[in-house]
Amino acid sequence: MAEAHLDIDLRAVAANWRALDALSATGVETAGVIKADGYGLGIDGVAPALLAAGVRSFFVALATEGAALRRVVGPGARIGVLSGHMAGDTDLIAAHDLVPMLNSSEQAERHLAALPGRAFGVQLDSGMNRLGMEPAEWDGVRARLMAAGPWLIMSHLACADEPAHPQNAAQLEAFRGMTDGLGVRRSLAATGGILLGPDYHFDLTRPGIGLYGGRPFDDARPVVTLRFPVIQCRDVAPGESVGYGAAWIAKRPSRIATVAAGYADGLLRSLSGKATLYAEGTPCPLVGRVSMDLLTIDITDLGHDPAALELLGARQGVDAVADVAGTIGYEILTSLGARYSRRYLRDAA
């Protein structure tokens, strides 16, 4: 088999959820955010693992994602839809018992008219200016929405991964100003917000990236291992080039390994000439350009031809690779391609 092996450790996902859950008081519910197919890792694996760990509320971005998730988790679990109640979503919301987080007065009108009596939440903008009602809009619909009994009122922090950023406290104050005294369950914190401490926890937290082993949850257990079988090794003489654009030229007699994965598998082309892969613990530099389906790696210093090379794992996590590519761990995870042979690691039943 030439294709790469992607191992997803569901025991680590569950352990990361429990660790994040333990950071807030016992009365605070810890939800699980599994938009974008569980940050690219697959809801078929991730959602049952989180359910078994104790998650009772999930969040997805889209109603279509919510419908797919409902088939995996069955009835019972709550599924919040962060994009709210869009035109055309009504049937999906009703059929799959989804809870739209209403983002605007327009969505509020739509929901109350189309699905009166059906569960909903409210998303407020406390300063990120991306999604949710601003104070004036909230003032206009608050009485009607509160009378209808929202499940949750939430907002999202723009700078939670930078604890010293003054916008955290400013958003906290704005959120309090819009929700204090309403007697409704509230939520402000994603992974970064959990780490900011109890002032930010309210009644429910919404971790995503921390479940999957990413920053800013530095104590996370790594979840993903990505390993490539070596297809071919060759000797390259000094002065010979490797790959497209002849972008790498051997300075010494070199041994080059080729593996089957490339930018079509989410290995960003910006990793060209910069990434490091590991063979049995020995670092081996990626040389030349990342192509659509292939990578070339300098294994000269290893001294033998390895069976496989590893990009992601305990030695090098998603954030380390993201730093090299000039992006964030979220993008590395959600880019992971469909061609990998995926395996979920579970506890023995």
Ligand SMILES: *Cc1c(COP(=O)(O)O)cnc(C)c1O
């Ligand atoms: C993506 C998202 C989360 C989860 O954020 P992480 O940083 O991955 O923990 C929580 N809430 C909202 C509104 C989101 O969009």
